[in-house]
Amino acid sequence: xxxxxxxxxxxxxxxxxxxxxxxxxxxxxxxxxxxxxxxxxxxxxxxxxxxxxxxxxxxxxxxxxxxxxxxxxxxxxxxxxxxxxxxxxxxxxxxxxxxxxxxxxxxxxxxxx
Amino acid sequence: xxxxxxxxxxxxxxxxxxxxxxxxxxxxxxxxxxxxxxxxxxxxxxxxxxxxxxxxxxxxxxxxxxxxxxxxxxxxxxxxxxxxxxxxxxxxxxxxxxxxxxxxxxxxxxxxxxx
Numbered sequence: 621x622x623x624x625x626x627x628x629x630x631x632x633x634x635x636x637x638x639x640x641x642x643x644x645x646x647x648x649x650x651x652x653x654x655x656x657x658x659x660x661x662x663x664x665x666x667x668x669x670x671x672x673x674x675x676x677x678x679x680x681x682x683x684x685x686x687x688x689x690x691x692x693x694x695x696x697x698x699x700x701x702x703x704x705x706x707x708x709x710x711x712x713x714x715x716x717x718x719x720x721x722x723x724x725x726x727x728x729x730x731x732x733x
Numbered sequence: 734x735x736x737x738x739x740x741x742x743x744x745x746x747x748x749x750x751x752x753x754x755x756x757x758x759x760x761x762x763x764x765x766x767x768x769x770x771x772x773x774x775x776x777x778x779x780x781x782x783x784x785x786x787x788x789x790x791x792x793x794x795x796x797x798x799x800x801x802x803x804x805x806x807x808x809x810x811x812x813x814x815x816x817x818x819x820x821x822x823x824x825x826x827x828x829x830x831x832x833x834x835x836x837x838x839x840x841x842x843x844x845x846x847x848x
Contacts, residue, residue, distance in 0.1 A: 623763070625773075651833070663736075663839040663840055663841045664776070664826075666837070669834075709775050713834070714833050715832075720778075721766070724775050725774050725775050726774070
């Protein structure tokens with residue numbers, strides 16, 4: 621069935637390090653792909669999205685490219701900050717018979733000063 | 734602009750008791766979603782409304798869960814009776830439309846503990 625797989629956390633990095641959080645998906649249709657972030661004590665909020673193959677979503681220094689050939693949507697940031705510490709969720713959305721919105725299990729990021 | 738409002742933020746009940754969660758979406762958002770999030774997991778969609786119509790409730794355990802969105806604005810999710818396994822965070826989200834490319838805006842959630 622349709623699914624989203626993220627790398628397990630926690631991921632612990634020093635400030636200014638390069639970040640990659642892997643996300644792969646399985647889908648029978650043509651999904652839109654999302655990264656949501658959940659800061660401590662807050663609700664989920666959209667970080668970026670891409671709605672078709674080869675699209676790149678970007679926001680706040682984060683980027684992810686929709687790769688249909690590898691069914692991936694990896695999240696990257698060149699230089700993380702302590703304020704980026706949060707839980708990151710990869711998700712897909714599509715209408716294939718029924719509406720589907722599927723989240724990964726989340727990856728916790730800790731950035732140390 | 735006010736975000737998605739949920740109440741209560743926390744609820745502790747004993748098993749077999751009823752419980753209800755309330756959600757007020759962002760003004761003008763026609764689509765409303767209820768999710769269940771277990772500890773260490775991603776949200777799982779329970780039900781989706783387009784205005785006042787439940788258009789996708791295939792994941793809602795209908796033997797004990799019910800939901801309504803009267804007048805197509807705010808919504809209530811109810812569990813009766815609650816079981817130990819229902820302990821989780823219940824999230825509400827809304828979006829302007831119901832398309833697959835739409836961004837969803839989430840509330841802070843209601844954390845339910847069933848004793």
